[in-house]
Every structure is written in C-alpha cells, then in structure tokens.
Amino acid sequence: MSLRHAVLGLLADCPASGYDLLKTFAISLGNVWSATQSQVYAELARLADSGQVTVTAEGARGRKEYAITESGRAELHRWLTEVEPNRTPRNDTLLRVFFLGLLEPDEAQAFMRREAETAAAHHEELSALTAVASGPDSFSVHGRLALEWGLRVTAAQREWALWAQKQIIDRAASGVGDPDTPVPAPG
Structure with a gap:
C-alpha cells in the first residue's frame, strides 16, 4: 500500500x-x-499536481x-483491483529474535518480555477504537x-512473545547452549 492510495481512499x-x-489516520x-x-501534506500536493485531487475550498x-x-478514482480503482499487495515478510522484531542466541539468556528474556508488553499495549490502544468503527457506513464496516x-x-x-520467553527460560534452565554442557543426542 502506498500513502498515495490511502489518501485517495479516504478522500x-x-x-x-x-x-x-491526519485525524482519520x-x-x-x-x-x-x-x-x-509532512508526508500527508506532501502527498496532497503531489496528488493535486497530478490532477488526482483538487482543492475545493480554502x-x-x-x-x-x-x-x-x-x-x-480511476487510479484508486486500478490499485484496488489490479495491483497485488506487497507481502514482503520483513520484520525487524523477528530478525532480532533470530539472533537472540547471541545475548545472555536474561537479556533475551527481557527482549521477549518487552515484546509481549508492547503487543499488549498496542492491543489496548486498538481496543479503544472499536467504538469509532461501529457505524453502518462503508468506512466503519470495512475499518472494523x-x-x-x-x-x-x-x-x-x-x-x-510470552511463549518464546518461556522457551528461552526453559533452554537456559536446561543448560542447553552453555558451552560446558553437552547437547543431548536426539531421540
């Protein structure tokens, strides 16, 4: 998705x-x-220059x-019906998780605890928006x-994140990953 199409969709x-x-965002x-x-105002200027939006009042x-x-509207329709969504799986959090073994177990546990707390806080913020997306209009229905x-x-x-934190705790408690502890043979 691009900012251009988000602005067109809202307009x-x-x-x-x-x-x-900005309030709607x-x-x-x-x-x-x-x-x-600054991004929204710059995009509005570009859209006006390209003729995709017009100033109706000052x-x-x-x-x-x-x-x-x-x-x-034609560009928005084209984007909605013809352009495949970007599904590139780039995730800074998961990249860091991949390398948590380079940290001390307590540092890795703390990272996962923060991730759990951050997700919980974001969930609470989103929960507060449910009343906003409760009307019968299209934006409310699809926004919901x-x-x-x-x-x-x-x-x-x-x-x-809580599950991953427990995995790190269990691994540290078992001594796996400690260079002085032999790794048990499979099965």
Missing part, C-alpha cells in the same frame, strides 16, 4: 483537509498504515479542503475488518 469517502486526514488507519503530517491560515477527482485484524495480530504477538 473517496468525503472531501477533507490535511488535518482531517490516527483513529482508523494507524493500525495498518501510519503517516506523518479557509483561514491556508487551510485547504481536497476532493478526489475522476482521475483519482482492518481493526479486527490488528486486534487479532496483537493478541497473537503477545501470546507468541
């Missing part, structure tokens, strides 16, 4: 200012795609309201689907 629902889009899309203020302090154009994915993933991440 397909209704015109909005950059500030309005925070309460609905933050689970799947984050964006900073207000105080340079506030501009944008609406999607037919060209923007994306929110549910986030809730399930964070619950699974927490469960996995």
Whole structure:
C-alpha cells in the first residue's frame, strides 16, 4: 500500500483537509498504515499536481479542503483491483529474535518480555477504537475488518512473545547452549 492510495481512499469517502486526514489516520488507519503530517501534506500536493485531487475550498491560515477527482478514482480503482499487495515478510522484531542466541539468556528474556508488553499495549490502544468503527457506513464496516485484524495480530504477538520467553527460560534452565554442557543426542 502506498500513502498515495490511502489518501485517495479516504478522500473517496468525503472531501477533507490535511488535518482531517491526519485525524482519520490516527483513529482508523494507524493500525495498518501510519503517516506523518509532512508526508500527508506532501502527498496532497503531489496528488493535486497530478490532477488526482483538487482543492475545493480554502479557509483561514491556508487551510485547504481536497476532493478526489475522476482521475483519482480511476487510479484508486486500478490499485484496488489490479495491483497485488506487497507481502514482503520483513520484520525487524523477528530478525532480532533470530539472533537472540547471541545475548545472555536474561537479556533475551527481557527482549521477549518487552515484546509481549508492547503487543499488549498496542492491543489496548486498538481496543479503544472499536467504538469509532461501529457505524453502518462503508468506512466503519470495512475499518472494523482492518481493526479486527490488528486486534487479532496483537493478541497473537503477545501470546507468541510470552511463549518464546518461556522457551528461552526453559533452554537456559536446561543448560542447553552453555558451552560446558553437552547437547543431548536426539531421540
């Protein structure tokens, strides 16, 4: 997904200012795609330059309201129906987990404990958004689907991190990995 398509998708629902889009990102899309203020405003300028959005109103302090154009709707439709999602499995956390054996067992355990705590905290943040995604409109219904994915993933991440922490504790307790302890033969 690109920021361009996220902005087009939000504007397909209704015109909005950059500030309005940032609020929507925070309460609905933050689970799947984050964006900073500078990124959103730069993308709006690029979209306006390409004719995919247009400024429909200007207000105080340079506030501009944008609406999607037919060209923007066509691009959004093309992206939704023709472009395969990026499913590249790059995950900084899992890369670190792969190398936890290079740390002392207590450091590895602490890492996994932090991962469990982080997942639990993110789960709580997402749980607070369930009331936002409760209306009958399309964004609420489909936003709830994306929110549910986030809730399930964070619950699974927490469960996995606690399980992994226990594996590290059990391994340390058994002496496996200690250079002075022989590794038991299989079966």
